[in-house]
Amino acid sequence: MTLSMPEVPIHFSINARETLYKVIFNRRDVRGEFINKPVDEDVLARLLVAAHHAPSVGFMQPWNFLLIQDDDVRKSVHGLFVKANEEAVEKFEGEKQTLYQSLKLEGLLTAPLHLCITCDRDRAGPVVLGRTHMHDMDLYSTVCAVQNLWLAARAENIGVGWVSIFHETELKKLLKIPQDIHIIAYLTVGHVKTFHTQPDLEKKGWQKRLTLNDLVMHEEWGVHKNNDLSKLIDAELEKLNPQS
Amino acid sequence: MTLSMPEVPIHFSINARETLYKVIFNRRDVRGEFINKPVDEDVLARLLVAAHHAPSVGFMQPWNFLLIQDDDVRKSVHGLFVKANEEAVEKFEGEKQTLYQSLKLEGLLTAPLHLCITCDRDRAGPVVLGRTHMHDMDLYSTVCAVQNLWLAARAENIGVGWVSIFHETELKKLLKIPQDIHIIAYLTVGHVKTFHTQPDLEKKGWQKRLTLNDLVMHEEWGVHKNNDLSKLIDAELEKLNPQS
Numbered sequence: 258m259t260l261s262m263p264e265v266p267i268h269f270s271i272n273a274r275e276t277l278y279k280v281i282f283n284r285r286d287v288r289g290e291f292i293n294k295p296v297d298e299d300v301l302a303r304l305l306v307a308a309h310h311a312p313s314v315g316f317m318q319p320w321n322f323l324l325i326q327d328d329d330v331r332k333s334v335h336g337l338f339v340k341a342n343e344e345a346v347e348k349f350e351g352e353k354q355t356l357y358q359s360l361k362l363e364g365l366l367t368a369p370l371h372l373c374i375t376c377d378r379d380r381a382g383p384v385v386l387g388r389t390h391m392h393d394m395d396l397y398s399t400v401c402a403v404q405n406l407w408l409a410a411r412a413e414n415i416g417v418g419w420v421s422i423f424h425e426t427e428l429k430k431l432l433k434i435p436q437d438i439h440i441i442a443y444l445t446v447g448h449v450k451t452f453h454t455q456p457d458l459e460k461k462g463w464q465k466r467l468t469l470n471d472l473v474m475h476e477e478w479g480v481h482k483n484n485d486l487s488k489l490i491d492a493e494l495e496k497l498n499p500q501s
Numbered sequence: 502m503t504l505s506m507p508e509v510p511i512h513f514s515i516n517a518r519e520t521l522y523k524v525i526f527n528r529r530d531v532r533g534e535f536i537n538k539p540v541d542e543d544v545l546a547r548l549l550v551a552a553h554h555a556p557s558v559g560f561m562q563p564w565n566f567l568l569i570q571d572d573d574v575r576k577s578v579h580g581l582f583v584k585a586n587e588e589a590v591e592k593f594e595g596e597k598q599t600l601y602q603s604l605k606l607e608g609l610l611t612a613p614l615h616l617c618i619t620c621d622r623d624r625a626g627p628v629v630l631g632r633t634h635m636h637d638m639d640l641y642s643t644v645c646a647v648q649n650l651w652l653a654a655r656a657e658n659i660g661v662g663w664v665s666i667f668h669e670t671e672l673k674k675l676l677k678i679p680q681d682i683h684i685i686a687y688l689t690v691g692h693v694k695t696f697h698t699q700p701d702l703e704k705k706g707w708q709k710r711l712t713l714n715d716l717v718m719h720e721e722w723g724v725h726k727n728n729d730l731s732k733l734i735d736a737e738l739e740k741l742n743p744q745s
Binding site for chain 1: 510511512513516517518520521522523524525526527528530542543545546547549550551553554555556558559560561562564565566567568569570571574585588589592593601604606625628630631632633634635637638640641644645647648649651652653655656657658663665666667668669676677678679682684685686695696697698700702703707708710711713716717718719720721722723729730733734736737738741
């Protein structure tokens with residue numbers, strides 16, 4: 258493969274653009290579909306390099322990547338999920354609780370690889386260019402690394418699931434992560450039986466996809482427009498879901 | 502173009518994978534390179550659809566997209582930047598301050614389009630699947646939408662710059678954004694003269710790119726390994742920067 262940085266900036270073709278959109282639209286949050294097959298290390302290396310090329314505030318690159326492959330550690334992490342999920346289920350009532358209990362929310366035992374992505378807020382000292390007024394920019398930079406990795410994984414036909422039902426303090430203790438380091442994402446990574454064509458929570462009726470035009474505003478909050486752009490947005494969505 | 506959702510899951514080819522990596526590696530935070538040429542509305546529609554297909558915790562899709570094209574509003578936003586940046590510059594000292602002052606940190610007046618991406622934390626009610634223990638997951642979902650849009654823009658050969666030197670309260674007041682809505686990203690969007698091959702802050706000597714292997718750990722915090730994976734990571738980075 259040729260990943261070399263070009264001397265002149267790349268102009269992407271319509272084909273390249275279509276490929277990128279296909280990756281974006283076919284990325285899924287994988288829970289129940291992992292299979293017991295290790296991720297090749299060259300794939301893993303490329304995923305990490307992709308994450309490391311995310312944007313970061315003040316170019317501080319505040320992220321770390323903690324890989325967990327040991328069976329016992331993965332089982333312990335699963336134990337933390339089970340405990341937290343017993344608390345989470347109590348927060349829902351009636352039918353919603355029944356539906357919640359029927360959902361597969363993690364693939365911690367089946368995915369052969371866990372990846373904990375963290376943010377070190379002190380990486381570049383106390384004052385960071387671009388973080389002086391919006392203090393959470395470094396956390397957001399780390400999320401950009403997660404999304405880069407997630408999309409790269411999809412293009413490698415590798416599944417990723419983001420698991421967030423944990424007490425952060427317990428997870429940190431288990432993985433010996435210092436108190437001042439923030440856990441941004443705990444990911445399960447692995448080959449999959451299949452990628453669903455729809456998000457699980459949409460398919461199971463937990464939540465519908467919102468109408469994009471309801472979320473788009475112009476010039477100031479609350480101003481919606483029925484204009485050429487809104488028609489073009491609907492046309493793009495129609496291409497994605499011709500039946501709807 | 503064919504963006505239709507497939508009936509069977511897409512298996513991406515090596516070519517598709519290489520395209521995705523090229524987009525990731527050639528995405529830049531654009532400040533000084535915007536040109537005065539409007540973004541076509543079909544492009545803008547595709548960018549917003551890409552953002553809307555980001556992952557979100559509990560499928561809550563907490564984002565809104567506020568488009569700003571009016572000259573007066575863009576000038577007012579620039580005024581807020583100038584004021585905040587006068588405060589920011591004072592936080593740096595000596596040579597670092599001089600270097601800071603020489604940097605171009607925004608393209609608010611030249612970019613024909615601003616895009617404010619926000620997070621409505623109450624979108625799905627007080628209890629959200631996956632947010633019961635990690636409360637900032639909805640903010641992170643919104644960042645995933647930003648990164649989707651940023652990569653889509655690069656594949657459309659459109660530049661994006663993320664400006665974060667504002668008082669959030671002032672920006673909200675100007676754009677009439679309610680107090681309980683969080684501003685996640687304020688983006689400038691437009692055609693560019695060129696895309697640099699390196700991040701500005703790297704090129705100008707503000708901060709070096711960190712060594713990825715220093716950031717990768719195994720099984721628990723602080724455990725680094727010199728193994729096949731670390732060699733493969735170095736080999737991938739070497740392909741990106743053959744001179745280094």
